[in-house]
Amino acid sequence: MAEARSAAALSFAVTHDGVSVSYDQELLRDIWHAFQRGYKRRIGRFKNDFMAGMFPANSLTFSLVVSAIAIFSVLKRDLSFGIVPFLQHYILHYIFGDGLVGLGLSCLVAGALVWFLLVQLLRLSIKLLLTYKGWMYESPGKPVSTSTKIWLGILHFISRAQPMLHSFQGALPHLPLPKLDDTVRKHLLSMRPILNDEEYAELEFLSERFRKGVGRRLQRYLVLKSYLSTNYVTDWWEEFVYMRQRSPIMINSNYYGFDTLNEHPTENQASRAANITYNALQFRRMVDRQEVSPFSISPRTKVPFCTMQYERLFNTCRVPGEEVDRLLHWDDAKHVAVYCRGVWFKVIVHNGKRLLDAVELQDQYDEIVAHTFEPSEGEKNLAALTAGERAPWAKTRRAYFRAGVNKTSLNDIERAAFVVILDDDEVNYDPEDPSKLDRWAHNLLHGKARDRWFDKSFNWIISKNGHVGINTEHSWGDAAVMAHFTEWVLLQDVVYSGYDENGRCKGDSKVKISPERLKWEIPEPALEQINKSLTVAKELIDDVEMALLVWTDYGKGFMKKLRVSPDAFLQMTLQYTYFKNQQKFSLTYEASMTRLFREGRTETVRSCTTKSSEFVLAMCDPKKTASERVLLLRAACEKHQELYRDAMCGQGVDRHLFALYVIKRYLEEESPFFDKIFPPTYLLSTSQTPMNQCEADMKGLSTEARLRLITAGGGFGPVADRGYGVSYIVAGEDTISFHISSKRSADNTSSREFREELKRSLIDMKKLAEGVANEKKVDVNVVANGNGKAAQ
Template sequence: MAEAHQAVAFQFTVTPDGIDLHLCHEALRQVYLSGLHSWKKRFIRFKNGVMTGVYPGSPSGLLVVLVGYVSTTKYAKIDPSLGIFTKLSTHLPISKYVTEEGQRIVGGVLVGTGLWITVTFVMRNILKCLLSWHGWMFSRHGSLSLKTKIWLVLVKLFSGQKPMLYSFQSSLPRLPVPPVKDTVRRYLESARPLMDDEQYKRMEGLAKDFEKNLGPKLQWYLKLKSWWTSNYVSDWWEEYIYLRGRGPIMVNSNYYAMDFLFVIPTSIQAARAGNSIHALMMYRRKLDRAQIKPLMVLNTIPMCSSQYERMFNTSRTPGVEADVLQHVNESKHIAVFHKGRFYKVWMFYDGRLLLPREIEQQIERILMDKSEPQPGEEMLAALTAGDRVPWAKARTQFFSRGKNKQSLDAVEKAAFFVTLDDSEQRFDPDNPVQSLDSYGKSLLHGKCYDRWFDKSFNLIVFKNGTMGLNGEHSWADAPVIGHLWEHVLSSDPVRLGYSEDGHCKGNPHPNLPGPQRLQWDIPEECQTVIDSSLKVAQALADDVDMHIFPFNDFGKGLIKKCKTSPDGFIQLALQLAHFRDKGKFCLTYEASMTRLFREGRTETVRSCTTQTCDFVRAMMNGKATREEKLKLLRTAAEKHQDMYRLAMTGNGIDRHLFCLYLVSKYLGEDSAFLKEVLSEPWRLSTSQTPLQQAELFDLKRHPEYVTSGGGFGPVADDGYGVSYIILGEDFINFHISSKHSSPETDSHRFGNHIKQAMLEILELFQLDNKAKDK
């Protein structure tokens, strides 16, 4: 094979005349270029570390301070060292080694640098104090108070110029620990609409007892942790919610992101893979160089960027008791799966990243390969889809040495994983329901053996050119993958583009070594474990009831005319739809971000409130007037917004209760209150997929380039998982999941209830019919 020939850098032969050495100049050239690329990357990381470490100061600012300080002191005839050298000269013979002029320059540099460091330190801490104030979030929507405007100006003033991705990390405040009293009060408030009087009285007693006795003791330890660590929640959340889970991560944890809904830029599978893989690698290059702009609220307030660090070159390694996230700093290849075979594809040649047409060339070679999978190879990835303990034991027993270890390393240390799916998926206008449901299920679990679910993310490219992502959840939350996916989708048809015949632009490379087929030696005993994991995964996948539907009757344009938050409007519709579906209310999870704080991840908004229930009951009551319903709607929507703000500003209740529970376990203390709170199932789990880079998509001029968002599996066996994305002014896409095995749920039925609820709530506002048609 070509790659085997290129791998030989030199050969030597022992002859009677000595050793005859034959060098392969091309191989040595590649070694040189690879080393050059590696050192460039190290230098960039070092430079970025320095730039981030001194931010909001900068080297140019240091130069200005030094020149200004030395010039001013020289003009004013002041000793720039402020007497440092005079004092030192009494103990050291400095004048023998440094002239008087040199002493002035060195002294000026030392004092000027100290002054610059002091100013930078002061600016950083002032910015940290400013970012600790969150009163701006509680301003009325669309209007900012004078206090908030002044605060925004100050934040901009102390934020420095041209920040890089991680520039604000040391300026972000720590996540505060809410008082136990406040958390207990808010919990009881959220539990009241879900309990009858007797249940609530019992829970109130447990809560008050906890607040008075055990709570303060646990709180003390949690406060201590918050002072000692960057974030008192995130490390425990990652470990206990994700890495210690022993069930399958497929469906239960992993999530997916979809392609454009109405258009496929090319139907050539290899070409679509070429552009998208190149776009992903370009994003990684920006990430390595910290050139991605940090996400800013109101274009001013920075959000934490720590989750981006493990986006690439990361894999979740199974363990018997807990998994571990394995991350390598650099990876120059990707792993590709096609028809049961694994390949290692190098992404660099001649010291540069492969161009889209060259990547397409590599993918074409894989697609044309007619070889059969090795014994046990085809279903191998099912190990990542089943229970974690069998996979952990099999990994230790069968993949710790020889060719199996080398091939597994190639997969786990790849930049990311690519599946060339041999099925065809896309939105079919003639069969919208079945086509989208099939597409969503394929991205969520596929055949259960054609995705490497442990990788940070899988790029899936279907036979007809449609594509999507499957993301592993432990290393980061969905908005981070969403940011990456927006970059890929905006780069693919617009910036990179395709030739008239549907191929990537450019020409194939005449001397490019081909992909490397990974070799496995999988014994029958291991194949038995693979078959067992596959059965577990297939049972789980077959039970998923998926329904995806585009809602285009109206969007946020009309909702804003109702002077209501679009997210609050949709959450109320979900509560009304759920009550119609099941005839009862349930504990509801809505994810919100806590990335206003350092290393922040998520917090829960408990969307089912007393105010929401009052509104739903009014909607179900034929005797209630429109004015009464409208008043209750506004009250419920405002309550929802307040809860969302509290969650984002570190005053949510669920992460606090979770950490208090962990401390109680470490101390060996039992709390009936905490145990009962954390055992309550989330029968309605919801999440909005935010469009974070709207400037990348011109939906007015190109409405066809609208993404479908993404979704996840159901959290409870008898509940629903709902994800939605608000696109443009007139479009909302819903993703609903549940389980066929539950007699209480039906995703399609629930979808119909959501449509009905959305239309009924809009009807309350009696907007002009002409406005609806726009």
């Protein structure tokens, strides 16, 4: 339709009176506004990228350098390292002579060159500064070392220059490549708790052979790659772990996030969708303008993190391929794609002059919610293609969605800023009925398979009664960035944007735009593949079991009283729970991030250690006292924190082994070591959802207002066929939420049983502190009684 209108905007006709020109003034005005917006965005992006690349320098420092060179040149002193005399006497002399014009231009050009060189030296110094990781290993509660104080002071000083989103990106250090000997040694230690003596001896022998043999050759190739690439593992990780995955990404890869638990600002589905869409687009504008803080993950310490993933948050879609998928990103999108009761729509969010307000978006959503269209053949189940196997979807897309109305409509979905799902179901949180939260998690993780576009970077899911959630494709980015975005949008929606007394968006509409229904002509072979994909997806859905737990008996405050890290405390609790549930220890995956380095993504913390197993066995031994158990708990937590710090500092095990394995496959080398250990099977896969990334936006909020924003975090599907997936979030001083997933087809797992065991474990962990307190009271009484008898 847009192409037809453009063609009609300007037309020529030859008549008896000459050439007649007719045009649509309104449409030409729209085209002009679109052109203006395009070049303004390009200029703005260039300016922001330039300023970010020159950080911490700015126009003031440029003026100072040029002025200093000019003043000293007038005083016959050269600060330009000979550049001014060279330009003045050998180049500009032939154009402007020896006057002030030539001198001024020489000073300007020389000043720019000197300023640029000084900026690059400064950024190189910042890069060297950021290689320091000693601050990570400072013990909590103990005095900070002098070197770390100086380091933090310098960073705080630099941060006063008001860095933009990507200001530190070029100055971040490259991910360091661990030494082969260190990785082999750490891997061996991580396997000790789960192997018997005979198995461990065999692995020890294979590890030594690998370390002295083929491992050396693989490491040399990896050293070369680390020198020639920004990050030695990220490109391979994205390709082989995500893009070459041929199984469905629904449940297996995509993850989800929750709405606030204690706040339900409106039950009007269209209003909530409009406010969420508007605030999400405000965040997109902040990313485009680089107004998001590069310290958003760590606002207090001012340590910058890699911000690459923010660029791929919007206007991004994963496109299927027969062997490997592609991740496509567009610079701009003026619409979002919306699915409602089997029909797809295109909602305009920018009218060529400005972003539409929430109340103007609500008009479009109202029309969609009230629609009476019947889905065209195949349209209702079309999205099931993104929930099934990747190769059949790629073939179907190439054969039937590359021309005509199908191509146009598919482009409108894939090139949208994001997707909004106006769901048919109502969801709720009821502390007295956990099954409601379980159903909500199932709804966000997979829905009905046909009502989510799983390839899109994310889908906002708006329930019929106004609750929201999000489903996220994993290849473009990790949970930390998604959690930051979701937290910001919910904060704006609940606290700042709000709704009127009728639950509608605030304000008055200034423009009226109707949504556009997408059209489809789906042939029979494509319909057959849609049904096949839907069948595959439904089998996956029927096999997954979700069980959620919102624990309010205690939270972060209690854990700190035990003088242990909250994350380490919960990891030990999960180890204890898993052992009681399975009667054995297993390889455990905990995700940590490596975004202290450029293009860093994640690393694995192998949480099951000899220290953690000793603690768990002590918890199961009735002869052990509370004091003995607490000492073992602290030792296990300290070991866990050591591993977590190593992982964040690029000294983990798994990504290094993964990269070595990829090279081994390229070279077609034989390796009994890799045959034994690869791929690792994590029967317990865990992840913590970060929060409080919007502290700057939450300043001034009361404790009561902050409690309104508590969320259950998010979760993911089971990673191993016979294992558990557990995500958790420490949502406050007295709230922890857990998301437990497993497969119903496995005879050894049950998410609901794990949840009940987890409750008992959390109670046992609390009794530790009480037990230690009671033992101290007994000791005090014994001493007091003893002293009393001695005095008598």
